[in-house]
Amino acid sequence: MKSGLIQSDIQRKWLAKLESVKDEFQSHSEYNDLHSRFPYENIEWLVKEGYTLLTLPKEYGGEGCTVEDMVVLQSYLGSIDGATALSIGWHLSVVGQLFEQEMWEQSMLDRFAEQVKQGALVNRAVSEAETGSPTRGGRPGTHAVENDEGYLLNGVKTFTSMSKGLTHYIVSAYSESDQDVGFFLVERDMPGVEIADNWNMVGMRATESHDLVLNDVQIPKENFVEVRGARGKKPNGWILHIPSTYLGIAQAARDYAVDFAKEYSPNSIEGTIGDLTTVQQNLGKMESLLLSARHFLWSTARMYHEDVEDALLWNETSASKVLVMNQGIEVIVLAMRIVGAKSLEMERPLQRYYRDMRAGLHNPPMEDMAYTNIAKSILGRI
Structure with missing residues (x-):
């Protein structure tokens, strides 16, 4: 991840820590996918190191990260291992919303905060x-x-x-x-x-x-x-952990395709396929899609710490998920076109990235509901 995009000490600290275990996390990915096995080792490390305390407020003994911090970190973790990122993201999101919006009685929040600090996963x-x-x-x-x-x-x-x-x-x-x-x-x-x-x-x-x-x-x-609904419905920035994870998966597909284009040299051409105009066009399109998705998602996350009206937050949050998913799928399809038939080999991760990315279409908010709610908002019918 480019250093110029990093905005906080929490991001710097955790990006370095995640980078240090990237190879270890990825060493389990293929086996876990094939056998539908939960990434126990990865999650155990995240709990032990305190990643599960990210969204717990400082006054309860957590790290007190912002929505933007979480989005950046979850995007990177998603590029390392999508299943790990989505799994732990649910915990981060639930904890973040519970304490930010004070959804429970104070005594229960106090009790649950202690359990989270002791390694609880929810x-x-x-x-x-x-x-x-x-x-x-x-x-x-x-x-x-x-x-x-x-x-x-x-x-x-x-x-x-x-x-x-x-x-x-x-x-x-x-x-x-x-x-x-x-x-x-x-x-x-x-x-x-x-x-x-x-x-x-x-x-x-x-x-x-x-x-x-x-x-x-x-x-x-x-x-x-x-x-349900007793305390009103407020925009929930923590749900952005979902598009963050899938943005990371799309980034991983992009990285794989770029490395492949740099190295693959069939004997029918001079140099590598990265020198071919068609491949360069796909690489450029893929990068542009990722750039726009990343900037839209991260700017939406930043809005949760600015003075922005709720209606706009709802719309930006819903649109972020839809845009990341649709453009992310297109990124992976382009990556597979660059790699060619080899992208379907089970030993290569691109086919897993594609399957995992498709799963994200069914995480909330669903596209039809997102568009309907945005339309009602701009028509003044909410």
């Missing part, structure tokens, strides 16, 4: 097979029944990224007694918590986003931590 478990993406507003089939000891949870959550590595799950469920959708803090070692071990996807295979199965999971009353 993600929201909100998707279900019957409702699809939770961002589309469906009522969860997971039920919370109030009893004398608190709440009894039953249900199945899909797409639980980092499922086997998590210590805590923030589970959405419908409470019959409250007649509302709430979020419940579930700990991994609670009786009745199971992982279905059924993740078998084309892309992001190493995230092990298995189903979370809840069978009569008893939780204390205080673990009913949120009521």
Whole structure:
């Protein structure tokens, strides 16, 4: 990453640390992808070194990074290993939003901050097979029944990224007694918590986003931590961890194609394929797409620390994800054109970059919803 783009001491420190383990992280990538194996070693290092404290505010003992810091670091980590970056990004995003927007009671925030400092890993478990993406507003089939000891949870959550590595799950469920959708803090070692071990996807295979199965999971009353929408809906810059990861994957594809163009020299030409006009055109287009995606994403992240109205933040955040995904996919397609049929070899990472990048289309916000919400905003209908 070019030094001129680095803006803070946190970025400098962590970029250097990530650079030091780049080869080690990447040494597991091919095996983890082929076997749908979670990058345990990578995540363990990130926890041990304190990367999981990045978005925890300083007053709680964390690093207190900005959204811009997170976007820069997640972009670089994504270029090293996409599954690692997306997995840990969910934790960073959840922690960042929880504490910035003070979404829980203070006593719960204090308690959870201590758990995060002790190595806790958290993600929201909100998707279900019957409702699809939770961002589309469906009522969860997971039920919370109030009893004398608190709440009894039953249900199945899909797409639980980092499922086997998590210590805590923030589970959405419908409470019959409250007649509302709430979020419940579930700990991994609670009786009745199971992982279905059924993740078998084309892309992001190493995230092990298995189903979370809840069978009569008893939780204390205080673990009913949120009521959906009770505190209003605010722009969430921490969700930019998603396009950041995929920007990194596109960057990795670009880097691979550039190195290949510099080195590959078939005997049918003088020099390398990097001397061919067609290849140079694709390289130039690929670089331009990356530059525009990077600047748009990073400028959006910076807006979260400036005096910007909420409507603009919502639009910029949604558009950032859509633009990064669409241009990132185009970057990888161009990289594969440069490398040619060799790009399909399983021993080369380009085919993994392509599969992982496609998975990002289904991370929130989805393109149709992003465009609809932006349109409603500019029409004054939100």
